[in-house]
Amino acid sequence: MKSWMIGRIGPMIAAALSDAAPKAPSLAADIQREPATITLDTFVVRSTQPQILALGEASHGNEDVLRARNRLIRRLANQRLIRWVALETGYAEARLLDRFVRGGVGEAEDVAKHGFTSGFGAFSENAALLRDLRAVNLVRPKGDRIGIIGIDLSLGGPLDSAPTMAPVRCALEAVTNPARREALRTAFEEAVKPGLATIAVTGEQKAGFHALARRLQAVLPPTASREAQTCARIVEQSAAVFDSMPRVITPGSIPTDAWISISRRDKAMAANALDILRRSGGKSLLLFAHTSHVLKVPRRGGQWATQQRPPRSMGEFLHQHLGKLYFVLAQVERAPAKDASVPDLITTMKIHCAGPCVVPTTTQLEHSPAIVRVGINGNDEQLIDRSAADEFLFDPRGN
Incomplete structure (x- = not known):
């Protein structure tokens, strides 16, 4: 430069x-x-x-x-x-x-x-x-x-702290096994619903999303594109933000x-x-x-x-x-x-x-x-x- x-x-x-x-x-x-x-x-x-x-x-x-x-x-x-x-x-x-x-x-x-x-x-x-x-x-x-x-x-969700499916779908593009890809997609969709629909998010729900993020990383093949790898990292980053959602939220x-x-x-x-x-x-x-x-x-x-x-x-x-x-x-x-x-x-x-x-x-x-x-x-x-x-x-x- x-x-x-x-x-x-x-x-x-x-x-x-x-x-x-x-x-x-x-x-x-x-x-x-x-x-x-x-x-x-x-x-x-x-x-x-x-x-x-x-x-x-x-x-x-x-x-x-x-x-x-x-x-x-x-x-x-x-x-x-x-x-x-x-x-x-x-x-x-x-x-x-x-x-x-x-x-x-x-x-x-x-x-x-x-x-x-x-x-x-x-x-x-x-x-x-x-x-x-x-x-x-x-x-x-x-x-x-x-x-x-x-x-x-x-x-999305309260204070924009809850994860959505966009980076998950991006990362799943690199998972070549159709059954495994569909199983993970379904599990993630269930995991993000509580965070998006309610204010109170339990520790169990946060732990569940963390576990899914780790599973996603584990199933990515070595040949996964840079985009898929980055999206998987963003899912993990989202889990860290999700994990720290405020305990009590008062509108306004x-x-x-x-x-x-x-x-x-x-x-x-x-x-x-x-x-x-x-x-x-x-x-x-x-x-x-x-x-x-x-x-x-x-x-x-x-x-x-x-x-x-x-x-x-x-x-x-x-x-x-x-x-x-x-x-x-x-x-x-x-x-x-x-x-x-x-x-x-x-x-x-x-x-x-x-x-x-x-x-x-x-x-x-x-x-x-x-x-x-x-x-x-x-x-x-x-x-x-x-x-x-x-x-x-x-x-x-x-x-």
């Missing part, structure tokens, strides 16, 4: 956001005048090794950010700097997305509808992403094409012990992202997820304030493994005035943008309070320290 790549991510995404706002033609000039963006070269990570470049969205479904992401991906792809685009969506379902961008049949909207989980297929810019990557790939040899991959588990609130299952899900996503990086052929991975997942610190404040312990984020795990090879550009919103004793990051960093701007954190926060608030999800917040991200993306049009 070229050593100047990281330093150029900020201006590229800011420019992409500006491109998404045709009614404000002066935004690019405004961004260039921002003092915070002048010294971007200071923040170049000087490494020729493959890296994970994480881009966080403050609220799911902001189509301006999704359009900017697509432009950034296309630019990185055209420069042959990335091999994979990893997304916060289920791995098993996302196989449809990868097949399409590599030249498979189908229409982008239909593939997005079935290949993205958690309703992400409903956003038009996610279908546009598929078309963008497909267009890049169709003019390249097969060995140089860019893939799209999901890093998330396929979960997050149980105080939910931090365990939340942390395990993020740990699993980090492991899946690292696996993709290892097989990236010496190129980098662009990772797109919610800001809460990509930040390098645990989740504190806001909806997480009631937790017995702060849930660990995917970004915290990745930073622990990769150090400076994990670079975070996190979109944040202006924090709601829930706790005036902790200053808002936007105010602390003196960010005054006429349009979308990217602000490096190292010098900007050097003399600021140790803990600041950032806004997420339109009406919530998180408390972070200055190590949470390398750069922050702020768009005043949405605040």
Whole structure:
């Protein structure tokens, strides 16, 4: 990877956001005048090794950010700097997305509808992403094409902690004995029903799913595809999350012990992202997820304030493994005035943008309070320290 790549991510995404706002033609000039963006070269990570470049969205479904992401991906792809685009969506379902961008049949909207989980297929810019990557790939040899991959588990039920059948079916594709395959499928379907249908899940039910996950691993043949092996691993990861489901769930609130299952899900996503990086052929991975997942610190404040312990984020795990090879550009919103004793990051960093701007954190926060608030999800917040991200993306049009 070229050593100047990281330093150029900020201006590229800011420019992409500006491109998404045709009614404000002066935004690019405004961004260039921002003092915070002048010294971007200071923040170049000087490494020729493959890296994970994480881009966080403050609220799911902001189509301006999704359009900017697509432009950034296309630019990185055209420069042959990335091999994979990893997304916060289920791995098993996302196989449809990868097949399409590599030249498979189908229409982008239909593939997005079935290949993205958690309703992400409903956003038009996610279908546009598929078309963008497909267009890049169709003019390249097969060995140089860019893939799209999901890093998330396929979960449902209370607090999205219960496993579903999607990765099970994926893994079972490699089981060649029809009777054994059908027996496992039936057993798994019975095992997931209680977790999806009720709040109370017994220890016996959790142990039963663990046992099935181990059986699935045991019957996979040595010749099983990478996809099947990955899906079997995700079934085991799902079992770990399922095992830590909160004991008591009250509608409208997050149980105080939910931090365990939340942390395990993020740990699993980090492991899946690292696996993709290892097989990236010496190129980098662009990772797109919610800001809460990509930040390098645990989740504190806001909806997480009631937790017995702060849930660990995917970004915290990745930073622990990769150090400076994990670079975070996190979109944040202006924090709601829930706790005036902790200053808002936007105010602390003196960010005054006429349009979308990217602000490096190292010098900007050097003399600021140790803990600041950032806004997420339109009406919530998180408390972070200055190590949470390398750069922050702020768009005043949405605040």
